Amino acid sequence: MSTSLDAIVFLASWMYVSLAPYTKVEESFNLHATHDVLMYGVQRESLNHYDHFVFPGAVPRTFIGSVLLAWISRIALAIASKLTPFHDKVDIQVMVRLMLAGFNASGLCLLRRAISRRFGGPTSVLFVILTLTQFHLLFWMGRTLPNMFALIPANLALYMLVDRAPNSTRPSKENVHRAIGLLTFASVVFRAELALLVGPLAVQAIVRQYTSIANVVKVGLLTGTVSVVATVLVDSYFWQRWPLWPELYGVYFNVLDGKSAEWGVSPYHTYFSAHLPKLLLSAAPLSALGALLDSRIRSLLAPYLTFILLISALGHKEWRFIIYMVPAFNIGAARGATWLVTRPKNSLFGRLSFLTLVALIAVNCFATFLFARSSFANYPGGAALYAFNRMFASEDNVHVHISNLAAQTGASLFLHSNAPPFLPGFDAGHPTNWVYNKTENLSLRALTASKQITHLIAEIPALDSAVMDSWSPVAVVDGFDGWRLDRHVGQAFKTGVGDGLKALGNALVMLRSEKLVILRRKS
Structure with missing residues (x-):
């Protein structure tokens, strides 16, 4: 049973990677850094080929996660290539993301085992069920956001805090120190906001006498110093700027200098009123019920709730800044769900409790289905470039310009299938002299005037009829716009229950529209 639950978590995370293999612009730094480490190596003379010197982004990010992911992926690729050869670089992108998803799934599986030891087998099973029927955690933990690299040590830290005997009143001193060390490392290297979790956790450990102030300071200083030295050495090398501590730079840029406000400011309550419910x-x-019933859950969630209260003071808010909270709240929810499902079934209250839990899980499944369907259709750039590579696979000397929308919605470096670089020993099996051009701010007239450009992946609204005489549309790629509720469902029920139920299955209609067009220059 235990192994089966772990396997389901792995398979679910890998399923999302397979069904939505493309990426968005916010994932691009780590994805492209992993690409460059894989393809070019880490020698100093190779750095000038790296993508981050062309598209550096608003703030520098660490290379530590990308380097480790690239090295691990290289081993996995070497093993997988013995079974089936790789003929397209997009397969390498999928493998990279499978590795990241696998590491995050491993953390969840370790956590599930700790939950089983402390709260019992039924609670660990319900933890898995709740996790599987939520969308964001499993879908995103295979995506190369810095937050998903930070999620690995964050989940390991939570595992350290949970892993103890059922009646133990405190975690071991060693586990507390490891948890503080892991979160300190994650906040120094990957995501600085996790410092707002280290603080409340350290205060709780001291107040409840899990450890001493001296030990907390010692662990924090030692781990912090090692982490700072590591990120400064590694990232100064890859960015060719000395000294560089990316997360400190990000804190200055986004918090002290207030630049994060340029991406939008939300009210203080947004995490509680919008992001956490989503x-x-x-x-x-269910987590509120678990906290009400079990003092162990209240103790566990206290630092995480404090973290959300603290980070809410920052104006710019995104759900991914609090993604680390989800497993902790799911533990509380699983405890609440266990209470509901174990009420005696010979009473009305017991039967209603069980049905309530079934209904709540059904709501999860329905919402996750909608989230997944919309997300699968939300990467038109990746779909367009993949289709383009297939359409013109036999042609040489192709020079395609990729529009901004296409670049932001999936047209990553791994989809430059017919242009170098390639992994050593990689058998392309198709032309390798193409040019993929992502030069920004070029009008359609300028692209038309540039005769070396043979194809375009252009945004539909950006098309200019005055220059379309030079281009032939080859294919159109659509994308997700939203959902529409069909209001005729009620009328269908008036004609009969059968007609009504049939209409109910199509009550929600996905809205799609044309996003990108593939154009070929006319002879």
Whole structure:
């Protein structure tokens, strides 16, 4: 049973990678850094080929996660290539993301085992069920956001805090120190906001006498110093700027200099009123029930709730800044769900409790289905470039310009299938002299005037009829716009229950529209 639950978590995370293999612009730094480490190596003379010197982004990010992911992926690719040869670089992108998803799944599986030891087998099973029926955690933990690299040590830290005997009143001193060390490392290297979790956790450990102030300071200083030295050495090398501590630079840029406000400012309550409900779905009320019933859950969630209260003071808010909270709240929710499902079934209250849990999980499944369907259709750039590579696979000397929308919605370096660089020993099996051009701010007239450009992947609204005489549309790629509720469902029920149920299955209609067009220059 235990192994089966772990396997389901792995398979679910890998399924999302397979069904949505393309990426968005916010994932691009780490994805392209991993690409460059894989393809070019890490020698100093290779650095000038790296993508981050062309598209550096608003703030520098660490290379530590990308380097480790590239090295691990290289081993996995070497093993997988013995079974089946790789003929397209997009397969390498999928493998890279499978590795990241696998590491995050491993953390969840370790955590599930700790939950089983402390709260019992039924609670660990319900933890898995709730996690599987939520969308964001499993879908995103195979995506190369810095937050998903930070999620690995964050989940390991939570595992350290949970892993103890059922009646133990405190975690071991060693586990507390490891948890503080892991979160300190993650906040120094990957995501600085995790410092707002280290603080409350350290205060709780001292107040409840899990450890001493001296030990907390010692662990924090030692781990912090090692982490700072590591990130400064590694990232100064890859960015060719000395000294560089990316997360400190990010804190100055986004918080002290207030630049994050340029991406939008939300009210203080947004994490509680919008982001947590979206991330947790029915686990939100269930975690409240678990905290009400079990003092162990209240103790566990206290630092995480404090973290959300602290980070809410920052104006710019995104759900991914609090993604680390989801497993902790799911533990509380699983405890609440266990209470509901174990009420005696010979009473009305017991039967209603069980049905309530079933209904809540059903709501999760429905919401996750909608989130997944919309997300699968939300990468038109990746779909367009993949289709383009297939359409013109036999042609030489192709020079394609990729529009901004295409670049932001999936047209990553791994989809430059017919142009170098390639992994050593990689058998392309198709032309390798193409040019993929992502030069920004070029009008359609300028692209038309540039005769070396043979093809375009252009945005539909950007098309200019005055120059379309030079281009032939080859294919159109659509994308997700939203959902529409069909209001004729009620009328269908008036004609009969059968007609009504049939109409109910199509009550929600996905809205799609044309996003990108593939153009070929006319002879």
